[in-house]
Amino acid sequence: xxxxxxxxxxxxxxxxxxxxxxxxxxxxxxxxxxxxxxxxxxxxxxxxxxxxxxxxxxxxxxxxxxxxxxxxxxxxxxxxxxxxxxxxxxxxxxxxxxxxxxxxxxx
Amino acid sequence: xxxxxxxxxxxxxxxxxxxxxxxxxxxxxxxxxxxxxxxxxxxxxxxxxxxxxxxxxxxxxxxxxxxxxxxxxxxxxxxxxxxxxxxxxxxxxxxxxxxxxxxxxxxxxxxxxxxxxxxxxxxxxxxxxxxxxxxxxxxxxxxxxxxxxxxxxxxxxxxxxxxxxxxxx
Numbered sequence: 001x002x003x004x005x006x007x008x009x010x011x012x013x014x015x016x017x018x019x020x021x022x023x024x025x026x027x028x029x030x031x032x033x034x035x036x037x038x039x040x041x042x043x044x045x046x047x048x049x050x051x052x053x054x055x056x057x058x059x060x061x062x063x064x065x066x067x068x069x070x071x072x073x074x075x076x077x078x079x080x081x082x083x084x085x086x087x088x089x090x091x092x093x094x095x096x097x098x099x100x101x102x103x104x105x106x107x
Numbered sequence: 108x109x110x111x112x113x114x115x116x117x118x119x120x121x122x123x124x125x126x127x128x129x130x131x132x133x134x135x136x137x138x139x140x141x142x143x144x145x146x147x148x149x150x151x152x153x154x155x156x157x158x159x160x161x162x163x164x165x166x167x168x169x170x171x172x173x174x175x176x177x178x179x180x181x182x183x184x185x186x187x188x189x190x191x192x193x194x195x196x197x198x199x200x201x202x203x204x205x206x207x208x209x210x211x212x213x214x215x216x217x218x219x220x221x222x223x224x225x226x227x228x229x230x231x232x233x234x235x236x237x238x239x240x241x242x243x244x245x246x247x248x249x250x251x252x253x254x255x256x257x258x259x260x261x262x263x264x265x266x267x268x269x270x271x272x273x274x275x276x
Binding site (some may be wrong): 018045079094095 | 188
């Protein structure tokens, strides 16, 4: 019986640690403009993940309204890749952020 | 609806790539739970020849659970590509994905360790430690399975994921 109690305790503690270690990696922010860096771009889904300078990580799906700019000129999605510094203007719908404007910052 | 023609017009096909995930995902749910139940019953029934079939049955179920978990993870990625951008709270799907992938790895390790224990002769102490590890891993897998399943259900029943094609929203 003691062995079973130890086993259950170990299982519950392991599960708690595992869940704590792999929490959600997506954040939601209020509408506004934020500086950050692209950490993943998914061209097939027109989607980027941006780590903001404040440490939060956003998942942004481009829409028909999203403007992508570089030096005040329209840019192509292919110009976005891991490490690209960007400034993103987002709205908030529910607990999702929608990109209104993504500006590629020149270093 | 006033006539059958109008009703037919609004019904959408079930042959959609995002619906492969809900079709597959119940296999790891059932196989993991039944496999774990068989494994613990086999452990309790050691020394009873009439119930000797439980252990190989549990090993087979656990292996199938791991394989079907990976099928669910892969098909989940396809579903996310279709419905991800329409969700009210994308954090839930991200957590669901991360933890489902962790579960698939844990099920794979558990099934492999169990097969190893069945195939390789080990000393009594090592064997006891191996059995304790499989038991703990199975309990963790069942707990994680419930959590991942709850997140998946919340995507469907709270956010309507894949209930209707995105273009209808």
